[in-house]
Amino acid sequence: MPFVLYFLLYFLYYFSGASGWILVEDKLMFILIPVLGFALFASEFFKKNIRFLLAAFILGILIICIYQIARVSSESISFSEGSIKFSSFISPGVSRFTWEQFSTLEHPTYLAINVLWVIALLLFADEALKLNIYIRNSLVIFFTGILLLLSVKAAILILILLFILYIFRNFRKSRIWRIILIAAPVTVFVLLIYVRYNVRTMRKFDELKTRIFVEKVNWKDIDPRTRSCYTSLILIKEKPLFGVGLNIRDVLSQKYLQQGFKTEADMKLNSHNQYLETQLTFGIPGTIVLFWILISLFIKRKNSWSPPLILPFLIIVMVSMMFESILVRQWGIMFFVLFYCILTMPEDNAIAAEEEYFLQNKKLKNSE
Numbered sequence: 001m002p003f004v005l006y007f008l009l010y011f012l013y014y015f016s017g018a019s020g021w022i023l024v025e026d027k028l029m030f031i032l033i034p035v036l037g038f039a040l041f042a043s044e045f046f047k048k049n050i051r052f053l054l055a056a057f058i059l060g061i062l063i064i065c066i067y068q069i070a071r072v073s074s075e076s077i078s079f080s081e082g083s084i085k086f087s088s089f090i091s092p093g094v095s096r097f098t099w100e101q102f103s104t105l106e107h108p109t110y111l112a113i114n115v116l117w118v119i120a121l122l123l124f125a126d127e128a129l130k131l132n133i134y135i136r137n138s139l140v141i142f143f144t145g146i147l148l149l150l151s152v153k154a155a156i157l158i159l160i161l162l163f164i165l166y167i168f169r170n171f172r173k174s175r176i177w178r179i180i181l182i183a184a185p186v187t188v189f190v191l192l193i194y195v196r197y198n199v200r201t202m203r204k205f206d207e208l209k210t211r212i213f214v215e216k217v218n219w220k221d222i223d224p225r226t227r228s229c230y231t232s233l234i235l236i237k238e239k240p241l242f243g244v245g246l247n248i249r250d251v252l253s254q255k256y257l258q259q260g261f262k263t264e265a266d267m268k269l270n271s272h273n274q275y276l277e278t279q280l281t282f283g284i285p286g287t288i289v290l291f292w293i294l295i296s297l298f299i300k301r302k303n304s305w306s307p308p309l310i311l312p313f314l315i316i317v318m319v320s321m322m323f324e325s326i327l328v329r330q331w332g333i334m335f336f337v338l339f340y341c342i343l344t345m346p347e348d349n350a351i352a353a354e355e356e357y358f359l360q361n362k363k364l365k366n367s368e
Contacts, residue, residue: 002293007031009282013246026330033337041345051128054121061118065146072096098151109324110331112155115143120312123166154323161315225272227261232271232280243283270328274321305347
C-alpha cells in the first residue's frame with residue numbers, strides 16, 4: 001500500500017497541471033512491482049525457491065564484477081617495443097579500477113548498493129542461502145574488495161555499519177567477544193586507512209580541504225552536492241506544504257541560476273538527497289508516505305520470512321537516501337521496490353497463524 005500511494009502522488013500531481021509526466025516507466029515501478037509481483041512473491045514457488053532466487057542475484061552481480069575486473073585489466077595492458085606494460089591510470093589520479101572507469105554498465109553508486117546488498121545477504125541470510133562457510137567468507141572478501149575499488153564514500157560507511165551490526169548480532173553473547181571487541185575497531189581502522197590512501201577519495205578530500213581552508217568557501221558552495229541540497233532547502237522553505245510538483249528539475253534549474261550555480265543548472269541536477277527530493281516534489285504528504293514505507297518495514301519485521309535482513313536492508317537504503325535521490329533513478333527504484341516487496345512476504349508460520357485466527361473467529365460466530 002505505501003508504494004501504491006507513492007505512485008498515486010505522481011498520478012495526482014500529473015493531473016494538477018503543474019508539468020508533464022516524464023520517464024513514466026520509472027514511476028510505474030512503484031505500482032507494477034507490488035501489484036503484478038504479488039502473485040509470485042506470495043506463491044509456493046517463491047517460498048520453496050527463495051534460496052535459488054537470491055543465489056541467482058548474487059551470481060549475477062558476481063559475473064558483472066568479474067567482467068569489469070577482466071575488462072579494466074585487459075585495458076591496462078599495452079605492448080611497447082617488444083615489452084608488456086601494465087598501467088591502470090588513464091591520467092594522473094584517474095585509475096581504470098575506480099568509480100565510473102570501473103563501473104560501465106551502471107552508475108557506480110548503484111552498483112555499490114547492489115554489492116552491499118549481496119554482502120548483507122551473505123552475512124544475514126545464511127539460513128536461506130545455506131552456503132559453505134568458506135565460499136561465503138570468500139565471497140564477502142571479494143565483494144568488499146569490489147566496494148573498495150568503486151570508491152563510493154557512502155558505500156564504505158554503510159559497509160562499516162553492516163560489519164558492526166553483524167559482529168554485534170553474532171558475538172555479543174560469545175566468549176570471544178573480547179577478541180571481537182578488539183577486531184571491530186581494527187577493521188574500521190583498516191578501512192579508514194584504505195580510504196586515506198585511495199586516489200579518488202584523497203583527491204576529493206584535498207579538494208574539500210582546499211575549498212574550506214584555503215579558498216574560505218561557504219558550505220553551500222563546496223561542490224555540486226552541497227549546492228543541490230542548499231538550493232533544495234531554499235525551495236522547501238518557499239513551498240513546504242505541497243512542494244513544487246513534478247517539474248522539480250525545471251524549478252531547481254531556475255533556482256540554481258538565481259544562486260549563481262550555472263553548471264548545476266545546465267546539468268539539471270536533482271537534490272542528491274531522497275528525503276529532500278520527496279519533500280520538494282510532494283511536500284509533507286510525500287514525506288509522510290516515504291517514512292511510512294521505511295518505518296512500517298521495520299515495525300512489521302517479525303512477520304517477514306527473514307527478519308534478520310530487514311535492518312541491513314534499511315541501513316543500505318536509508319543511508320543511501322542521504323546522499324542520492326535513489327527513487328528518481330530506474331536503478332534505485334527497481335532495487336528498492338523489488339527487494340522491499342520480497343522482504344515483506346510473510347513466512348509460513350505467520351500465514352498459518354493468520355489463517356488460524358480467522359478460523360477461530362468464524363467458529364465463534366457460528367457458535368453464537
